[in-house]
Amino acid sequence: MKVIKFGGSSLASSEQLKKVIQIVSDDATRRCVVVSAPGKRNPADTKVTDLLIRYADAVIAGRDYHDLAQEIIARYQEIALGFNFTPEDFAPIKRAILNLPLAKYPDNNYLMAAFKAHGEKLNAQLIARVFNLVGIAAQYLDPAEAGLIVTDVPDDAQIEPTSYINLRKWQNNAKVLIVPGFFGYNEHGNICTFSRGGSDITGAIMARGLNADLYENFTDVDAIYSVNPNIVPNPHAIGHMTFREMRELSYAGFSVFHDEALIPAIQGNIDVNVRNTNHPEAPGTIIAAQIGHNKNYPVRGIAASKHFCGLYISKYLLNKEVGFTRKVLNILYKYNVGYDHMPSGIDDITVIIPEANLTPDIEQSIMSELQTTIQPDEMHMIHDYAIVMVVGEGMRDTLGVMARSTTALAKAGIRLQMVNQGASEISIMFGVAQDKADLAVSALYGEFFKQN
Amino acid sequence: MKVIKFGGSSLASSEQLKKVIQIVSDDATRRCVVVSAPGKRNPADTKVTDLLIRYADAVIAGRDYHDLAQEIIARYQEIALGFNFTPEDFAPIKRAILNLPLAKYPDNNYLMAAFKAHGEKLNAQLIARVFNLVGIAAQYLDPAEAGLIVTDVPDDAQIEPTSYINLRKWQNNAKVLIVPGFFGYNEHGNICTFSRGGSDITGAIMARGLNADLYENFTDVDAIYSVNPNIVPNPHAIGHMTFREMRELSYAGFSVFHDEALIPAIQGNIDVNVRNTNHPEAPGTIIAAQIGHNKNYPVRGIAASKHFCGLYISKYLLNKEVGFTRKVLNILYKYNVGYDHMPSGIDDITVIIPEANLTPDIEQSIMSELQTTIQPDEMHMIHDYAIVMVVGEGMRDTLGVMARSTTALAKAGIRLQMVNQGASEISIMFGVAQDKADLAVSALYGEFFKQN
CATH class of the missing domain: 3.30.2130.10 (VC0802-like)
Structure with missing residues (x-):
């Protein structure tokens, strides 16, 4: 089976989500979908995560946050309407957004973590419902239910190794699992988020925990390139590379992945395939522990x-x-x-x-x-x-x-x-x-x- | 004025010493001569310093040392006879060698240091007498009289900074100074030797202490070469190089100097000229703090x-x-x-x-x-x-x-x-x-x- 992760730009609109549905439908072995929060629909757009941060800031500062909550609701609503949700279908998402300020948090750091995490959490819930509406048997899997336990650092949590044991029981789930990226729960049940590349980390954790054959990471580029396309136009696409090569390049500025996001996949020895949601026929880039070398290209x-x-x-x-x-x-x-x-x-x-x-x-x-x-x-x-x-x-x-x-x-x-x-x-x-x-x-x- | 130092091969025989006399006579500004112990006359020969070490070992072990003492005496006698010394002229050298075991030493480490140091000490005394015999007004200057005080480590002494103040008064000495290399005295008056490159160190110390214009270091090669002649035949001779270059090359195996031997010269900002006793017309290699570069030879x-x-x-x-x-x-x-x-x-x-x-x-x-x-x-x-x-x-x-x-x-x-x-x-x-x-x-x- 494959764990498949979609980034924010792949989930920014109902239009984009239709591509995601097609990709998941195309391959019956894609059994676990990890999702980001809706990203930018165009360069001038704002990511839902950034709207949630402003929402949290307003709540903490005691400022009026009504317009912000409405702006966030509108983002999810646009997606929901693209799939003909009834108001009743959409009500739980709307309620969750409006109720965010009412919950109790140990302190403002946990408040911020919970607000941010809802970008992924609500998107996963919405997408699970969409999948079922279009005929894919799917279920939302909350990190709490999955047993995804993390260390008690609200904005920079690390996975606890017991999570991998907890995840085993979801390996042969009858329905496609829709898992929100970016966060887990500490042992007291509070939401804590990962740091940078958070949804990529969740994808790698799920791939390891479910012992996937492949971790497909869908983003908005056809491949990882041998050099930054902003410096060299139309550079050579990398077909295969090793984790070590990825890590060394990531250190020196390659931005596709934050290299630490791959650690769970490396630990589970699971190949990673970086692919393009907007161009799913492209083979993308495979990152693996070991691969062959082309003598003509000693440099990756x-x-x-x-x-x-x-x-x-x-x-x-x-x-x-x-x-x-x-x-x-x-x-x-x-x-x-x-x-x-x-x-x-x-x-x-x-x-x-x-x-x-x-x-x-x-x-x-x-x-x-x-x-x-x-x-x-x-x-x-x-x-x-x-x-x-x-x-x-x-x-x-x-x-x-x-x-x-x-x-x-x-x-x-x-x-x-x-x-x-x-x-x-x-x-x-x-x-x-x-x-x-x-x-x-x-x-x-x-x-x-x-x-x- | 110049301080001029001769290595062991330049002083191995009366034949060699005649070249030294010529070199000193040729330049009236050569006012201080630092000498090593007599070295090898041919590849199968033994350095006097090594004979002295055997002599000391025999004394420490309580073995018979008579033949060793005679062998050492014979080496000095060969030189003395080359300049028609009378038995009376040579008697002090012979007596000093025979008396070495009779002196009191704090321990065997100091005994060893004193035995080894006599290679230089007696050679300097002998050479001072030779110089006067051939008409060069010269005087033996013992490190004790010079005020060359060192730290109390018998076989790895370091110069004490007060030595430089003590040496000042010898700057305008009427006679040419003949100074033994390799050793000084601790504050209790015991002989302690420098480590490797010992006579080179004394030469650099004298050059700094007397504020020389140049420190001429005579050895048995025409120049420092850009590469080891055993690896590349007839390599490029280095005309000028900096102290830093010398030090970096010395670190990586250049053997002309032990790089630390140059420290006093560097501290005194005194140029060093490496020259050949057997080929004194060759200009040798100048080592200085700063020199110009030849654009065609960026590598030294x-x-x-x-x-x-x-x-x-x-x-x-x-x-x-x-x-x-x-x-x-x-x-x-x-x-x-x-x-x-x-x-x-x-x-x-x-x-x-x-x-x-x-x-x-x-x-x-x-x-x-x-x-x-x-x-x-x-x-x-x-x-x-x-x-x-x-x-x-x-x-x-x-x-x-x-x-x-x-x-x-x-x-x-x-x-x-x-x-x-x-x-x-x-x-x-x-x-x-x-x-x-x-x-x-x-x-x-x-x-x-x-x-x-």
């Missing part, structure tokens, strides 16, 4: 992220000081600043830090503490920093990927501020100036994809 | 060291674990194992460790503690590891050195296990299999030196 993808900075520290005879790096890391740790990489010369290190981990104040404190503790000869923070990554498991079996990469970058006139490749040989990382990052991606794409 | 030198291993650790979602690297480093620190570099991927790190820092027992303990503490998905020690370095301050201003390097290595069929270049951009480090290290050096030399 190229990505760039501009959200890093580099802390450069140089001190003569640095590598003679036992524990030098530990001193640096201890200071970063003290200020709770995670760092990602630490390429080094004989007498210098460059600590690569995600920009989000630093505020100007923290940066100032760290620099001044480093100054007094380790007395460097030279130290500065490089803010104008981007990381460009070339990723592919096939690189391991292919000589010269580094040579081709660096030659392409040199021809494009790009200076390398950092190069980092460890023994895993599945990715190469370059540090370049931020305004050169897109150029670097184009140059690397040209080298590895256009010539073949 | 290429070196390889086979004395490293790589600890590879991979764990899924490694970079999400705050403090992961600290945990690894803390375990290495606990076992007192220094590491040099730590290139990383998203989910793996490779810790580069000098092979000398590990014994099989320590390796085993570290691996098992890492296994239980961090539970890696994969972990192994790569012993078949060599580091190849491409060094040059000119690389900073030249695009494409990385591209040329990696292309040359790929053409030579060499797989890159690691690539590490930080923000300093003065060196690139490659990890390759040990049996490919020389091939890698040849390939890189061909790229950067043969084509121009």
Whole structure:
């Protein structure tokens, strides 16, 4: 059987929902459908989740929230009317939206979580009813009934492993299961949401819990591309890739998935198929634990992220000081600043830090503490920093990927501020100036994809 | 004025000493001569320092040491006879060698230090007498008289900063100073030796203390070469290089200097000139704080060291674990194992460790503690590891050195296990299999030196 997940844009309107019905009807093994909240119908539209956040904010602030509630109701109503719901059919959805402010919540964080989660919850209920109306035997499965238990963090919950045992009993359910993404319940029965990529996480959890043969993730692109289409027009679509490749590319800025969303699928060794709701005949991209390599394409993808900075520290005879790096890391740790990489010369290190981990104040404190503790000869923070990554498991079996990469970058006139490749040989990382990052991606794409 | 230092091979025989006399006579600004102990006269010969170590070992073990003492005396006598010493002239040297076992030492470590130091001490005394015999007004300057005070570590002393103040008064000495290398005195008046490169250190200390214009270091090669002549025949001689370049190349296996020997010269900002006693007309190699770059030669030198291993650790979602690297480093620190570099991927790190820092027992303990503490998905020690370095301050201003390097290595069929270049951009480090290290050096030399 397959678990199939639809994103917000696939569920934004009754028009879109009809495509979803067709997709589920087309394959009898699609037995569990995980749904997001209705997304944008056009670029100027607002996602239902964002409307719910405003609704919650108004309730918390004691402002009038009547218009907001009505706006949310209208979004669901548009879908319901597309399937000829009677007012009685639609009444439970409407009531749930209006009743949201009346429930008791332990605090405003739980209130916010519950409001947001209703985007998915009500959509799943509505879709279950639609499915039955069009002749697909389906049932709404609430995470509470499913036994989807999460840790007690209202806006960043983690799945509890017992959930997978609870989910087993739904494996051979007679009706198609319609499951809302994005949330679970803590042990006290309060709604807690996942963080980013929340519905993708629920899909992967259901796939693992039901021991699915495939986790189909329907979105609005035909495939994952080897490079960002905003940088290189009409890039090569990736047919197959490994979880590790996905993770490395996701780290460096690929936005289809938040890489952590795939963890339950990886743990259950379940292949993931990224597909397009608007173009369901396209095969999409398969992400699996292991796949074969095409010798002509040692590189799977190229990505760039501009959200890093580099802390450069140089001190003569640095590598003679036992524990030098530990001193640096201890200071970063003290200020709770995670760092990602630490390429080094004989007498210098460059600590690569995600920009989000630093505020100007923290940066100032760290620099001044480093100054007094380790007395460097030279130290500065490089803010104008981007990381460009070339990723592919096939690189391991292919000589010269580094040579081709660096030659392409040199021809494009790009200076390398950092190069980092460890023994895993599945990715190469370059540090370049931020305004050169897109150029670097184009140059690397040209080298590895256009010539073949 | 210049401080001029001669190594053991320049002082191994009366024949060699005549060259030294000529060199000192040729330039009236050569006012301070630092000397090593007599070295090897031919490849099968034994250095006087090694004879002295055997002598000390015999004394400590209570074995008969008469023949050893005579052998040492004979080495000095050969030199003395070359300059027609009378028996009376030579008597103090002979007596000092015979009296070595009779002195009181705090313990056997100090005994060993004093025996070893006499290789230089007696040679300096003998050379001072020779200089005067041939008409150069010279005086022996003992480190005690010079005020060359060192820390109280018999075999690995460090210079005390007060020494530089003490040395000032010898700056304008009327006679040429003949100073023994390799040792100083602790505050109790006991001889303590420097570690490796000991006479080079004394030369650099004298150059700084006397505020010399130049520190001439005479050895048995015409210059420092851009690559090991045992790997590439007749390589390019380096005319000028910076201290940093010397240090990076020395780290990766260049053997002319132990890089720490240059520290006092660097601190005093005194240029160092490496020259050949057997070919004094050759200009040698100048090492200075800053020099110009030749755009055609962005690389100064290429070196390889086979004395490293790589600890590879991979764990899924490694970079999400705050403090992961600290945990690894803390375990290495606990076992007192220094590491040099730590290139990383998203989910793996490779810790580069000098092979000398590990014994099989320590390796085993570290691996098992890492296994239980961090539970890696994969972990192994790569012993078949060599580091190849491409060094040059000119690389900073030249695009494409990385591209040329990696292309040359790929053409030579060499797989890159690691690539590490930080923000300093003065060196690139490659990890390759040990049996490919020389091939890698040849390939890189061909790229950067043969084509121009």
